[in-house]
Amino acid sequence: MLCISYLWTIRLVRMTQAPARPRAARRQHDREIVTLAVPAFGALVAEPLFVMADSAIIGHLGTAQLAGLGVASALLMTAVSVFVFLAYATTAAVARRVGAGDLPAAIRQGMDGIWLALLLGAVVVAVVLPTSPALVELFGASETAAPYATTYLRISALGIPAMLVVLAATGVLRGLQDTRTPLYVAVGGFVANGILNAVLVYGAGLGIAGSAWGTVIAQSAMAVVYLVVVVRGARRHGASLRPEAAGIRASAQAGAPLLVRTLSLRAILMIATAVAARLGDTDIAAHQIILSLWSLLAFALDAIAIAGQAIIGRYLGAGDAQGARAVCRRMVEWGIAVGVVLGVLVVLTRPVFLPLFTSDSAVKDAALPALVIVALTQPISGIVFVLDGVLMGAGDGPYLAWAMLLTLAVFTPVALLVPVLGGGLTALWVAMTLMMTVRMLTLWLRSRSGRWLVTGATR
Secondary structure, three states, X not given: OHHHHHXXXXXXXXXXXXXXXXXXXXXXXXXXXXXXXXXXXXXXXXXXXXXXXXXXXXXXXXXXXXXXXXXXXXXXXXXXXXXXXXXXXXXXXXXHHHHOOXXXXXXXXXXXXXXXXXXXXXXXXXXXXXXXXXXXXXXXXXXXXXXXXXXXXXXXXXXXXXXXXXXXXHHHHHHOOOOHXXXXXXXXHHHHHHHHHHHHHHHOOOOHHHHHHHHHHHHHHHHHHHHHHHHHHHHHOOOOXXXXXXXXXXXXXXXXXXXXXXXXXXXXXXXXXXXXXXXXXXXXXXXXXXXXXXXXXXXXXXXXXXXXXXXXXXXXXXXXXXXXXXXXXXXXXXXXXXXXXXXHHHHXXXXXXXXXXXXXXXXXXXXXXXXXXXXXXXXXXXHHHHHHHHHHHOOOHHHHHHHHHHHHHXXXXXXXXXXXXXXXXXXXXXXXXHHHHHHHHHHHHHHHHOOOOOOOOOO
């Protein structure tokens, strides 16, 4: 742990130095993007593996238990994903102060984000514990699955503060230009979660409750590791660890627009799923397959976006608007290139991919055109994810909120018309393409305007 903290400090000192001039800048940008994006991708993929591990273990207990896990996990993931702004806003704020060369202030800002995470986590626990049965019923769990879902949800809710601390602390380390430590912690957490679940579910005979306790313990251990790293950094640089109302309030204000953005995006995905459900069982089954692939591809593109948040914040904090614009341009090129590669891979692997999820020829036939659409639009997705990350790194949350609300307003009527006009799943994914195109245009216009290029240690 001490070694990690030491290397982390050395890396920060180097990165606060003046950036390379134009001839070397392109190569430096590539190194920075790869250095940050590759570990970030690994950490992003690790989180869904928690759910997969739980599903694999619980699935052998019975169908009712697995169904209960499915409902409870959906509720938990929704609750936690709403607060992803804890990572995004903290990354941008910390990175700015790193760019300005003020490491104590950077860590102090990160601690404010962690205190906010603890406060929000306590509120969520206070809400979820007494309302668990009602929430499970709202999600339509069957009579046999509901008791298991309630048990899992109530126990797992105790780990929500730790989950939110992990989000905020991850944002701190990303802002400090460190995506490797989150990768190590995520991998360690995944391994610990699998072992604990197997021991508690089967060895201790606790059933689904054992799986929930295993996840709580693993998430709590991850939070402790993060806190140890951040606290050691704070002590080394003389940063205060005490909660400050002004700092916590500033973190909340920076996160509020990103919360609106996240909720709008979640609404779009929920509307798409609801429309697919109205199209029939075959189309909703195919939609879930395509949406799963779309989400998996998003992890690769989101890794570049995370690099963008950290790098852009640092450049703007250092007062280098020209460097920020140059690295933005380079990251867009990366987004397009990765999008093209992902699109080609989707097309080449489609004969193998679809049979992994279904043997129903009708579902395959419904999914194939939508799969082609997803493949063709990956370059658009690459631009969207990168520019989204750039503007987050710049602290341009209010614009992102309004842009996503506009996207939601455009997408909703188009999507709702799909079943009315007799369209199928292909038409729905054309509407999804429209949604991504609107996002691309709004983000591109903002990036071209230069209004996001606000320099300084704070925005």
